[in-house]
Amino acid sequence: MAVQPSTESPLDWCARRLLVPGHPLSITLPYAAAGLRDRILSLNAVISEIASIPGAVSDPDVARRKLDWWGQALVEQAPHPALQAWIASGGAEVVDAQRFDALIAAVGLEIEPPRFEQLAALESHCRCLAGPAARLEAELTDGQSAAGGSADDELDGAKVHDRLVDLAAAGYKIRMARDLVIDARQDRWLVPLELQAEYQLTRQQVAAGEGAHRLAALVRHLVVDAIGRIDREMAELAGAPAWRHRHQVLRAHLDRRLGRLLLRRPGRIVRERVLSTGPLATFSVWRQARRLR
Secondary structure: OOOOOOOOOHHHHHHHHHOOOOOOHHHHHHHOOHHHHHHHHHHHHHHHHHHOHHHHOOOHHHHHHHHHHHHHHHHHOOOOHHHHHHHHOOHHHHOOHHHHHHHHHHHHOOOOOOOOOOHHHHHHHHHHHHHHHHHHHHHHHHHHHHOOOOHHHHHHHHHHHHHHHHHHHHHHHHHHHHOHHHHHHOOOOOOOHHHHHHHOOOHHHHHOOOOHHHHHHHHHHHHHHHHHHHHHHHHHOOHHHHHHOHHHHHHHHHHHHHHHHHHHOHHHHHOOOOOOOOHHHHHHHHHHHHHHO
């Protein structure tokens, strides 16, 4: 019996994978400018496919080959659903394929989980991992309006993009704190030696469910610092730039909300993966969008 060809479009494929309950994009995407929604959806699909490689492939050499394939596929516009959606949305006309190189290089650092001695090294890692994706979306958002802009406009835009990177890095740090137990059980441990010594906590203890009070204190330490960073960047990123880049700002708002949930009950991460979605989160994002407008 002949197999019927799929009638699913590349954008439908992206939506089926990302616009699902529990995914922040399902809450934030409707607030993006109408002309950008398909582009942001397809961009996130490409980023998701690339970022998932270290966790999905156990052999480091195979993972590196997959990353190399993506670098070439973006240039050659290979027939992958996420790439075809990116092309169909017009995103590939705004953001050059080489702009993904920083993302691919950053994901490559995750193939063999890194170890850190100082907190500053972890902060740098968060920025390295979250920054490329934030810049890609910022460039996508500003791509058309930036054409023909003055040098002052370019300087101001660069400052805005830097703030968006800082927001994304702080959000990544909150999600990392949320996933400490899950990661520890998978032999992934990003807590710097500096903090391990301060809280007298090891990966093995966290994986075994030991040291609950010390783990809660560590989570609060990481999250309080990240929330403070989000608050400072939000205060600076106001007015027209915040509204233009509202999709990223609202994602940071969701990360901040996740951080507040962790601060109230940090012990939840031992039993479950805390999410920043749901009816209350949806209302919170709607209210924040009204403030931005």
